[in-house]
Amino acid sequence: MRVVVAEDLFLLRDGLVRLAEAYGHTVVAAVDTGPAALDALRTGPDVAIVDVRLPPTYTDEGLQAALTARRELPGLPVLILSQHVEQLYARELLADGNGGIGYQLKDRVLDAGQFMDAVDRVAAGGTALDPTVVAKLLGRPHRADPLAALTERERSVLELMAEGLSNTAIAGRLFLSEGAISKYTTTIFAKLGVGADTDTNRRVRAVLAYLDADR
Amino acid sequence: MRPAGRGPVRWAAEIALGGYRSVLLGALTGLLPAVGVTVGVGGWRFASSWSDRLTAPLPVRVLAACGEALMTAVWVAAALWIVGVLLARPIAQTCRRLAGRWLGLRLAVEYPPPVPVVQMATGYWWDGTEYHSSEREARRRAAMNARFHTPQLRYDGLWLAAAAVTVLPAVAVPLTTLGAGAYLLSRPGLPVAGAALVVLGVLLAPFGWRVFGPVAAALLGRTPRDRRDERVERLEAIRTDLTRTQAAELERIERGLHDGPQARLVALGMSMGAAERLIESDPAAARAILSEARAASATALSELRSLVRGIDPPVLVERGLVDAVRALALDAPLSVEVRAALPGRPERPIEAAVYFAIAELLANAAKHAHAAHVDVDLGYADGTLTGTVADDGTGGAAPSPGSGLAGIERRLAAFDGRLDIDSPSGGPTRITLAVPCVLS
Numbered sequence: 001m002r003v004v005v006a007e008d009l010f011l012l013r014d015g016l017v018r019l020a021e022a023y024g025h026t027v028v029a030a031v032d033t034g035p036a037a038l039d040a041l042r043t044g045p046d047v048a049i050v051d052v053r054l055p056p057t058y059t060d061e062g063l064q065a066a067l068t069a070r071r072e073l074p075g076l077p078v079l080i081l082s083q084h085v086e087q088l089y090a091r092e093l094l095a096d097g098n099g100g101i102g103y104q105l106k107d108r109v110l111d112a113g114q115f116m117d118a119v120d121r122v123a124a125g126g127t128a129l130d131p132t133v134v135a136k137l138l139g140r141p142h143r144a145d146p147l148a149a150l151t152e153r154e155r156s157v158l159e160l161m162a163e164g165l166s167n168t169a170i171a172g173r174l175f176l177s178e179g180a181i182s183k184y185t186t187t188i189f190a191k192l193g194v195g196a197d198t199d200t201n202r203r204v205r206a207v208l209a210y211l212d213a214d215r
Numbered sequence: 216m217r218p219a220g221r222g223p224v225r226w227a228a229e230i231a232l233g234g235y236r237s238v239l240l241g242a243l244t245g246l247l248p249a250v251g252v253t254v255g256v257g258g259w260r261f262a263s264s265w266s267d268r269l270t271a272p273l274p275v276r277v278l279a280a281c282g283e284a285l286m287t288a289v290w291v292a293a294a295l296w297i298v299g300v301l302l303a304r305p306i307a308q309t310c311r312r313l314a315g316r317w318l319g320l321r322l323a324v325e326y327p328p329p330v331p332v333v334q335m336a337t338g339y340w341w342d343g344t345e346y347h348s349s350e351r352e353a354r355r356r357a358a359m360n361a362r363f364h365t366p367q368l369r370y371d372g373l374w375l376a377a378a379a380v381t382v383l384p385a386v387a388v389p390l391t392t393l394g395a396g397a398y399l400l401s402r403p404g405l406p407v408a409g410a411a412l413v414v415l416g417v418l419l420a421p422f423g424w425r426v427f428g429p430v431a432a433a434l435l436g437r438t439p440r441d442r443r444d445e446r447v448e449r450l451e452a453i454r455t456d457l458t459r460t461q462a463a464e465l466e467r468i469e470r471g472l473h474d475g476p477q478a479r480l481v482a483l484g485m486s487m488g489a490a491e492r493l494i495e496s497d498p499a500a501a502r503a504i505l506s507e508a509r510a511a512s513a514t515a516l517s518e519l520r521s522l523v524r525g526i527d528p529p530v531l532v533e534r535g536l537v538d539a540v541r542a543l544a545l546d547a548p549l550s551v552e553v554r555a556a557l558p559g560r561p562e563r564p565i566e567a568a569v570y571f572a573i574a575e576l577l578a579n580a581a582k583h584a585h586a587a588h589v590d591v592d593l594g595y596a597d598g599t600l601t602g603t604v605a606d607d608g609t610g611g612a613a614p615s616p617g618s619g620l621a622g623i624e625r626r627l628a629a630f631d632g633r634l635d636i637d638s639p640s641g642g643p644t645r646i647t648l649a650v651p652c653v654l655s
Contacts, residue, residue, distance in 0.1 A: 053533060060533040084520055084529045088542040107516045110509050136546060 001046040001123055005030040006037035006062055007081070008054050015109070016049055023116045034061030041069035041076065047123035051106075052082040052089070063089060075100045077122045082106065085133040091211060094127070099204040102128035102164070121164045127204050128164040137211060138162065149191050150210075157184045162207040226421075233421035234393075236317065237386040240424055243306055244378040244386070247298060254294040258287040300363060303371035307435060310374070314431040322435045329354070329361040366440065374434045385426040389419035453628050460626070468526060475518035479511050486511070531570050535560045539570050540591060547589070549581050555593040559654030561600055565630050569602055572623045572634075572648055576604040579619060584608025584644055595654060603647045610642030623648070 003020045005027055007013040017027045029040035034054040041048055048069075054061040066078045079102030080093065093101045102122040108115050108130065118128035129137075138159050150158065153174075160170045167185065171178040185203075188194075192209040194202055262283035269276060304326070314320040330343035332353040339346040340353035344360060347353040362368075393416030399409030437445075486508040493501040523529065531539040537555040544551035560566065573591060580586040586608030594601050614620035614636065624634045632650030 053529075058532075063533075082529075084524065086530050086542050087545040088530065088534075088538060091545075105516075107513050110513055 001025045002028045003119075004028060004037075004040045004043075004045040004048040004050075006032070006040065006048065006050040006054060006065070008032045008051060012051075012106070012109070019109075019112055019116065020049075020119075022112075034065050037062055038065040038068060041065060041078070042072065044073055044076065047077040047079065047119055049079045049081060049119065052080055060089075063092075067092065070096065070098070074098050075125065077125065078102065079104060079119055079122045079128060081109070085130050085136070087133060087136045090129060090133045090137060094204065094208055094211070097205055097208055099125045099127060101204070103133060104128065104130045105132060118164065126164045127162065127207070129162050131163055134159050134162045137207075150188065154184055154188050154191075157181060158188055158206065158210060161185070161188075161203045164203075229421040230417055233389070233424055236313075236424040236427075237390055237420060239313070240310075240382055240427055241386045241390060243309060244375070244383040246302065246306065247295060247375050248379045248383060250298045251291055251295050255287060255291045258290040259283070262286045299372050299375060300368070303368060303375050304362075307371035307374050310378070310427075310431060311435050314427070314435065318428050318431075320428070320432055320435075322431065322437075324367060324435075324437050324441065326367055327361055327365055329357040332357055366438065370434070370438050377430060377434055381430050382424075382427050386423045389416050389423045392416035392419060449628075453625070456625050457629055464526075468522065471518070471522045475522070476515040479515035479518070483508050483511050483515070527567065528570065531566060536566045536570060537593060539566075540573055540593060543570075543574055543577060544591065547577050547581065549577075549587060549589060551577065551589045551591060553591045553593070555591075557593055557595050557600070557654065559595075561650075561652045561654055565600070565632075565650055565652045568626050568630060568632070569600065569648065569650060572627060573602055573604060575619050575623055576646055579612065580604065580606040580608055580644070584610065584612065584642065586642075586644075598653070599649050599651050600654075601647060601649045603645065605643065605645040607643050609640075610638045610644050611640040612636055612638035612644050612646070620646075 003025045005013055005016045005020070007016060007030075010032075013030055013032060017030050020027050028043070028045055029036075031037050031040050032054070033056060037048075037050055037054060041050075048066070050062045050066050052060055052063045054065075063080060066080060070076050070078065074096065075098040077100035078093075080089070081104055082089075083106055085103060085105055090103050093103055100122055102118055104115070104118060108118070121128045138155065156174065157170060160173055165173065167178055167181045170176075171181045174181070188206055189202060192206050194206045194209055263280070265283060266276065266279040269279060271279075311322045311324070314322055332343075332350060333341050334350070335341055335346070337346075339348060340350050341347075342353040342357040342360065345356065347356060392412050396409045396412030396414075396416055399405045399412060402409075486504050490501040490504040490508070493504065528539060530542045534542075537553075537557055540555065541553050544553045561569070577589060577591075580589050584606050586606035589604060589606045592601075592603040592605075612620060614624055614634070620634065620636065627634055627648055627650060630650050630652065632648060635647045635649070636644075638644040638646070
């Protein structure tokens with residue numbers, strides 16, 4: 001895969017580049033500012049790893065670059081890295097419903113295997129949301145009725161779906177059979193009114209539907 | 216206080232009230248001029264009697280008259296001074312009370328209490344300025360000083376002088392017109408003119424005394440020096456408070472770093488060392504230690520994150536106040552609607568103060584008011600940033616000392632901001648904070 005890395009801290013950028021290369025990917029650009037990140041994203045890489053906070057303003061330049069690039073190239077797979085996770089940003093990233101979105105704490109880089117797994121999921125058009133932000137997104141008390149319709153079990157399946165896990169992986173986490181999980185996902189899609197679509201996109205839209213109803 | 220009723224009843228009441236107030240004000244403000252005139256006239260008669268039988272050339276007589284006039288002036292000045300010093304305070308205080316009762320003006324001023332006397336090691340008594348051999352004498356002097364050596368007395372004297380040339384003539388016009396009319400009526404000859412004067416006096420009665428309001432408001436209130444002192448006192452309190460808050464904050468951060476990430480880094484280094492030693496002899500154990508070390512580093516990171524959030528919330532840095540408040544709303548355990556219209560960003564410290572204030576208000580709404588829904592409004596008008604947090608909870612919020620609300624009030628006070636709390640028991644609560652600032 002052709003990978004773009006945008007990160008201002010040299011050590012972390014270097015580490016990410018080496019990590020990607022160790023997993024057999026090609027790093028086509030490793031940049032350290034917002035404008036450079038936007039330029040690199042516009043070349044349409046297979047996946048991009050972007051830090052939220054980048055020079056020159058050290059605000060949310062990386063996030064803005066990712067959002068701009070995804071408006072121009074819908075579905076461009078971007079994995080956002082940050083020292084902190086905010087539902088506000090997660091909602092903005094997910095809003096277009098196109099998938100190919102990752103939003104992870106920088107801490108996750110510590111576990112190289114899981115991190116590269118997330119990168120692969122994003123590149124494949126899925127989602128890879130940090131468990132922390134998923135907990136914040138889905139963990140709020142219910143106010144809208146359609147959501148209360150989800151059972152506790154279905155909600156935990158939805159949470160893992162939001163993290164971007166496949167049915168097999170979810171089955172592994174919840175100690176259930178894959179068949180049971182696929183039954184749960186079908187019910188969830190039905191309850192949230194998400195129609196037939198490619199499987200990954202449907203998963204993203206299920207999460208979005210949940211969030212919308214939550215408002 | 217205006218009389219009740221309508222039409223003629225009301226007019227009659229206004230006239231009676233105006234007459235009564237005019238008489239009262241005339242007596243209060245006319246006292247000093249009356250003393251001055253009496254002493255002046257009497258003194259001049261007495262002094263001019265000295266040169267009654269003087270037969271001398273004209274220049275000498277003029278000189279004598281000048282001397283007598285000067286003498287009279289000295290007596291008048293002395294009389295006014297004595298009466299002024301003794302009566303300025305009671306008269307000014309009475310006028311303040313009347314202004315409060317009649318016009319609702321709050322003109323309370325503070326007269327300094329006598330300085331407490333102390334006995335020195337030498338046995339003498341110190342009254343704040345001088346030593347005295349007896350305690351009684353020291354107390355008497357302290358009381359005198361407090362009574363007469365105070366700037367407020369000068370302002371009270373100024374009021375007497377100003378009232379004599381403003382309030383007195385204004386209340387005198389209807390009273391003298393009325394008096395002159397009554398006099399003419401009682402004499403044969405000019406009944407029409409007398410009646411006209413009485414009617415005029417009656418009609419003027421409700422208006423003459425009204426000049427009292429503006430003059431009293433201008434001269435009887437707290438003096439500029441008092442107001443300045445008060446402001447200095449308030450600023451000093453804020454400064455002390457800020458210094459203390461800042462020290463406490465630094466201590467909290469220091470403790471957070473010391474107990475959390477710092478300790479974990481030490482542990483991390485030790486684990487690495489152990490792993491280094493074990494890597495040859497017992498690779499499995501080394502691997503276990505290393506994975507533990509990784510977990511420790513993750514914990515250190517999350518501790519740092521929550522610490523940073525308390526110092527300067529990252530969303531606030533990255534997005535500014537409006538989005539930071541939106542993020543707060545999303546994270547809040549209750550339904551929060553944010554409406555915001557800010558044409559720019561305030562300065563960073565103000566932004567942070569408002570952010571933390573709203574965060575605390577939201578937490579209160581959830582924790583204490585048991586609210587289900589909160590509306591947050593952010594706006595900017597006339598150079599003031601306002602934030603309103605309104606919930607549908609149980610109400611009864613009050614800034615008792617040491618409470619979160621008092622803390623918010625203090626933090627906003629540092630920017631000349633204020634907090635308005637409307638929280639009747641039983642709810643709903645509506646809290647508005649306003650901070651004057653410039654947006655960029």
